[in-house]
Amino acid sequence: QKEVEQDPGPLSVPEGAIVSLNCTYSNSAFQYFMWYRQYSRKGPELLMYTYSSGNKEDGRFTAQVDKSSKYISLFIRDSQPSDSATYLCAMMDSSYKLIFGSGTRLLVRP
Amino acid sequence: DTAVSQTPKYLVTQMGNDKSIKCEQNLGHDTMYWYKQDSKKFLKIMFSYNNKELIINETVPNRFSPKSPDKAHLNLHINSLELGDSAVYFCASSQVGRADTQYFGPGTRLTVL
Numbered sequence: 001q002k003e004v005e006q007d008p009g010p011l012s013v014p015e016g017a018i019v020s021l022n023c024t025y026s027n028s029a030f031q032y033f034m035w036y037r038q039y040s041r042k043g044p045e046l047l048m049y050t051y052s053s054g055n056k057e058d059g060r061f062t063a064q065v066d067k068s069s070k071y072i073s074l075f076i077r078d079s080q081p082s083d084s085a086t087y088l089c090a091m092m093d094s095s096y097k098l099i100f101g102s103g104t105r106l107l108v109r110p
Numbered sequence: 111d112t113a114v115s116q117t118p119k120y121l122v123t124q125m126g127n128d129k130s131i132k133c134e135q136n137l138g139h140d141t142m143y144w145y146k147q148d149s150k151k152f153l154k155i156m157f158s159y160n161n162k163e164l165i166i167n168e169t170v171p172n173r174f175s176p177k178s179p180d181k182a183h184l185n186l187h188i189n190s191l192e193l194g195d196s197a198v199y200f201c202a203s204s205q206v207g208r209a210d211t212q213y214f215g216p217g218t219r220l221t222v223l
Contacts, residue, residue, distance in 0.1 A: 008151075032210045043114070043200055043214035044153070051210075086151060096209040097166055100153040 003027050006089055006101030014109050019076040023089035023101045026070065030091040030099075033065050035074045038086045038103065047087075048074070079108045113137050114215035116201050122221045123191055131186045131218045133201030139213075140206040141165075142184035144176060147198040147217070159184055160206055191222045 006023045013019055021035075032051055036044035048063040050056045056063045062075040072091075076083055086103040114135045123129055135142065143166075144156040158166035162178040173189040184201060201215040 034210060036214075038151075041217075041219075043202075043216050045214070046211060049210045088151075088153065092209060095166075096207075097155055097158075097168075098209060098212065103151045103153075 002102075003099050004089060004091055004101040007104055008102055010105040010107055012107045012109060013079055015079060015081060017079050017108070019074075019079050019083070019106060019108075021074040021076075021087050021089075021104050021106070023072050023091075024070055025072075025091055027091070027093065027099075028067075028070065029093040031094070032092040033063070033072050034090040034092075034098070035061075035063055036088040036090060036100075038088060040085075044088055079106075081108050081110050084108050114201055114203055114213050116199075116215040116218050118218060119216065120219050120221075122223065124223055125191055125193060127191050128187070128189045129191060129220070130188070131199055131201075131220075133184045133186070133215055135182055135201075135203040135213070135215075137203055137213060139203040140181050141204045141209070142178065142181075143202040143204075143212065144184065144186050145200040145202060145214075147200060149197070153200070157184075157186075158209075188220075191220075193222050196220055196222045 034049040035047045038044045053067045060077045064073040088103045089101040090098045141160045143158045147153045157176045159178045177185045198217045202212040204212045
């Protein structure tokens with residue numbers, strides 16, 4: 001079993017939809033949770049990071065962490081075609097090594 | 111201005127050859143990383159350097175040797191290339207102690223024939 005599980009998709013939604021992207025993890029030592037966006041043939045770009053259970057909002061993006069369920073989510077409101085990319089969750093424990101999910105490919109249709 | 115840059119962008123080579131990938135960051139960061147992304151998009155850390163000192167060395171064949179001439183540069187040398195080395199290699203950097211906030215380069219797509 002992988003430490004971090006993420007549905008590869010693709011997830012196809014119409015423009016303006018609310019998108020929900022999720023990851024589950026098995027290592028209860030993970031303390032830091034990140035979401036990266038990766039456009040095709042580009043490097044990953046950090047979207048959000050959070051350390052605690054609960055919600056963190058940044059513009060149209062909300063990161064949610066539920067440590068008791070070992071489950072994290074990224075919500076995108078009012079999705080745009082420019083949001084079409086692969087979204088990677090990443091986690092870290094005190095070793096400071098990032099462990100990535102395999103990514104979910106998102107397609108927002110105009 | 112490019113924050114983390116890598117050269118070359120594409121690298122096509124034959125099995126058995128030796129090749130190097132260069133990485134430079136102009137963010138003033140002290141920590142740099144190398145990642146490998148396979149064909150299934152799975153991104154895995156290979157090495158991490160902090161101020162030119164190796165701090166993370168994952169289970170990577172010793173054909174892979176990172177070199178950090180100064181804290182702004184982290185190069186990756188690969189000896190005796192194998193088919194399974196074909197992947198996209200990403201360099202990243204962060205402030206020391208801030209591995210949660212890493213900045214990635216554009217990647218080097220390595221194809222071994």
